Amino acid sequence: MKEILLGKSPSELKETVLRLGLPAFTAKQLANWLYVKREFDFSRMTDISKAGRELLAEECETGIVLPQESLTSRDGTRKYLFPVEGGAVEAVVIPDGDRRTLCVSSQVGCKMGCAFCMTGRQGFHGNLTPAQILSQFLAIEEAPQLTNAVFMGMGEPLDNFDNVSRAIEALTASWGFAWSPKRITLSTIGVLPRLRQYLDESKCHLAVSLHNPFPEERLQMMPVQKAWPLEDVLSLIRKYDFTGQRRVSFEYTMFGGFNDDKRHADALIRLLSGLECRVNLIRFHKIPDFPYESSPDKVMEEFRDRLNAHGVTCTIRASRGEDIFAACGLLAGKHNN
Ligand code: SF4
Numbered sequence: 471m472k473e474i475l476l477g478k479s480p481s482e483l484k485e486t487v488l489r490l491g492l493p494a495f496t497a498k499q500l501a502n503w504l505y506v507k508r509e510f511d512f513s514r515m516t517d518i519s520k521a522g523r524e525l526l527a528e529e530c531e532t533g534i535v536l537p538q539e540s541l542t543s544r545d546g547t548r549k550y551l552f553p554v555e556g557g558a559v560e561a562v563v564i565p566d567g568d569r570r571t572l573c574v575s576s577q578v579g580c581k582m583g584c585a586f587c588m589t590g591r592q593g594f595h596g597n598l599t600p601a602q603i604l605s606q607f608l609a610i611e612e613a614p615q616l617t618n619a620v621f622m623g624m625g626e627p628l629d630n631f632d633n634v635s636r637a638i639e640a641l642t643a644s645w646g647f648a649w650s651p652k653r654i655t656l657s658t659i660g661v662l663p664r665l666r667q668y669l670d671e672s673k674c675h676l677a678v679s680l681h682n683p684f685p686e687e688r689l690q691m692m693p694v695q696k697a698w699p700l701e702d703v704l705s706l707i708r709k710y711d712f713t714g715q716r717r718v719s720f721e722y723t724m725f726g727g728f729n730d731d732k733r734h735a736d737a738l739i740r741l742l743s744g745l746e747c748r749v750n751l752i753r754f755h756k757i758p759d760f761p762y763e764s765s766p767d768k769v770m771e772e773f774r775d776r777l778n779a780h781g782v783t784c785t786i787r788a789s790r791g792e793d794i795f796a797a798c799g800l801l802a803g804k805h806n807n
Pocket of ligand 1: 584626
């Protein structure tokens with residue numbers, strides 16, 4: 471099998487080129503072609519000797535995965551479908567003024583089994599490699615215009631932490647995309663051991679899927695509550711500083727009649743009191759065989775206002791790409807789900 475280069479750091483690329491008998495400086499040239507110039511055809515890497523390029527093409531592959539199709543929403547949101555072993559994954563580009571945010575997938579399906587999520591219903595079919603994660607950034611038409619990324623697509627990123635952190639390294643390192651960590655947010659349901667590692671090792675933002683302040687009710691929708699209770703996740707988060715550049719936010723999908731009354735708002739206020747954070751309320755998009763619908767707009771507005779009045783910053787997230795099944799919770803790796 472050929473060695474895949476995308477996702478490797480310059481020091482790892484150096485090991486590869488030395489093994490092939492190429493000069494050490496070829497590693498830097500390769501990193502520059504892959505991450506800065508975004509060139510994936512060895513024959514066009516013109517500052518590498520012709521023999522070197524031929525050898526690289528024989529022994530290695532860049533690992534770039536091209537999307538097999540894309541769909542554009544009425545609101546400009548664009549969903550790309552990438553073929554991977556075990557199925558397909560989706561990446562969504564969300565335009566908003568000057569911003570172009572990429573919603574990135576980290577796994578094929580997901581193990582976590584949240585009751586309200588189409589990805590969770592697929593079951594788990596594998597982890598994406600660093601090359602497959604980075605391809606979502608590199609192989610789309612909007613690649614040069616991307617301003618931000620959220621690891622909020624298919625899968626639980628902290629359940630594929632090694633590969634996700636390698637991709638984040640390539641995105642933030644000076645030899646890679648050289649993005650500020652402030653441009654990246656990782657969203658998790660709270661995989662506690664990896665969350666600690668993420669908070670220690672990275673400076674990127676954090677979003678936590680909260681959805682219910684009451685443990686027994688949260689457990690009904692999110693099996694993770696049993697292994698890693700929200701209270702433990704919050705005690706960990708409270709140990710880190712979110713008063714400066716790094717931000718923490720909490721995602722709260724509104725299910726009508728389930729988690730949207732005053733009791734929930736007040737419990738949420740108590741739970742988050744004193745923590746510098748933001749709560750994003752998300753409209754729920756109805757999925758088959760699931761009993762709840764989204765809370766009405768008025769209920770969402772009252773919930774938001776109650777939180778804000780008690781010092782918890784809260785906004786209602788605009789829903790994007792609903793008509794192409796690109797909105798939150800709807801990614802399932804098929805264009806006709
Ligand atoms: Fe997995 Fe996230 Fe869906 Fe839960 S909401 S099943 S963690 S993809």
